[in-house]
Amino acid sequence: MSAFLVIIGIPTLAMESYSLGPIEITPWLYEFNLPPNLISGDINPIRSIFRIPNTLGLIASIGFFSSLGLTITAATKIRISFTILNFLGAYLNGSRSAFIFTLIGLVIFFVAIYLKCPISTFAVQSIFCSIFLPLIVFSIRPSLIPQFIDLTGRRTLWEASINAIKTNPLLGFGAGDQSAYIDTYIENEMHSEKGPHNSYLRMFLTTGILGGVSYVLFVLYVIINSSKAMRSIEEKTIVVIIIIFSLHQMFSSWAIFGQVGIRFFGLASSIFFGYGIRIYIDD
Structure with a gap:
């Protein structure tokens, strides 16, 4: 589910808004530069169907670790895809805490496993x-x-x-x-x-x-x-x-x-x- 929420939000990187049935999908109101400058210029953070991007950030972060655990247990193309999408969601929503804590969690996760x-x-x-x-x-x-x-x-x-x-x-x-x-x-x-x-x-x-x-x-x-x-x-x-x-x-x-x-x-x-x-x- 979290990966699909990220997919819904990604088009707003290239367009101001679009309609998904009765729901209007828009980006957040401010611009930020993506470190380490993977995309030139500033972009609007994605927020999918939510009011603020922080909500998507936490959901994507939890989804990332859930799909990562499943991928390590038994890797499939769909699990790998969901893992990548959720990581992008935690990154592209512009929430500093969501992405920093995702990176911290990633370190802890691999320490716990290996x-x-x-x-x-x-x-x-x-x-x-x-x-x-x-x-x-x-x-x-x-x-x-x-x-x-x-x-x-x-x-x-x-x-x-x-x-x-x-x-x-x-x-x-x-x-x-x-x-x-x-x-x-x-x-x-x-x-x-x-x-x-x-x-x-x-x-x-x-x-x-x-x-x-x-x-x-x-x-x-x-x-x-x-x-x-x-x-x-x-x-x-x-x-x-x-x-x-x-x-x-x-x-x-x-x-x-x-x-x-x-x-x-x-x-x-x-x-x-x-x-x-x-x-x-x-x-």
């Missing part, structure tokens, strides 16, 4: 923790992030979230409209009504220090224990996808818990975390 236990387990856990824990620190202390790094407004949202959390640190504000909790601390109206754009801050904001710390520890617990127990390529693929979900939550508002209603990524990540728990329970 190194023997317990070296592979230690390597996977070390790579993940060396990225995950500093990102948690930067989320809590965004002032530590160098100013030349463009977070597309997230720095303001994270600082406002931290200020809001300080007013009700233990139990948080409860489920509800997170943007309403932090808007008081946002001076620029351009960033208002957007929420934290960080799932871990969202958990601290809605459930306080008790819930936020518990959520971070839950993510670490599942990844560390499932990486200890992973054996088959299928299990290693699941662990890598869990890691991708965990890293993406640094820059997205969805979470496994703590949201009103059902959201696609929250549901999808819950399923993969469930499989991760099953991996080490069955070990």
Whole structure:
């Protein structure tokens, strides 16, 4: 499915828009240059049927690892094609986090497959923790992030979230409209009504220090224990996808818990975390 979503978006690299039945397929509104200049000039990021390209980026990234795992198990032309298409989708959508985390996941994936236990387990856990824990620190202390790094407004949202959390640190504000909790601390109206754009801050904001710390520890617990127990390529693929979900939550508002209603990524990540728990329970 993810490969077909990428195919739907690719024509917008060459045209401003086209209709797919009742749906109008358009690119994103800004232009970016593709490193390392594989295509001359700037292009508009593809977003397929979605409102923002980041959604396609995460879906393509998850699809890439799913099809890559199947390709390594038993390569076929269709699996190889899907793997390439999904990788292109993670690249051409313009989401820096989606593509960077895809590359990180790729390193972890091959480390898990080609190194023997317990070296592979230690390597996977070390790579993940060396990225995950500093990102948690930067989320809590965004002032530590160098100013030349463009977070597309997230720095303001994270600082406002931290200020809001300080007013009700233990139990948080409860489920509800997170943007309403932090808007008081946002001076620029351009960033208002957007929420934290960080799932871990969202958990601290809605459930306080008790819930936020518990959520971070839950993510670490599942990844560390499932990486200890992973054996088959299928299990290693699941662990890598869990890691991708965990890293993406640094820059997205969805979470496994703590949201009103059902959201696609929250549901999808819950399923993969469930499989991760099953991996080490069955070990």
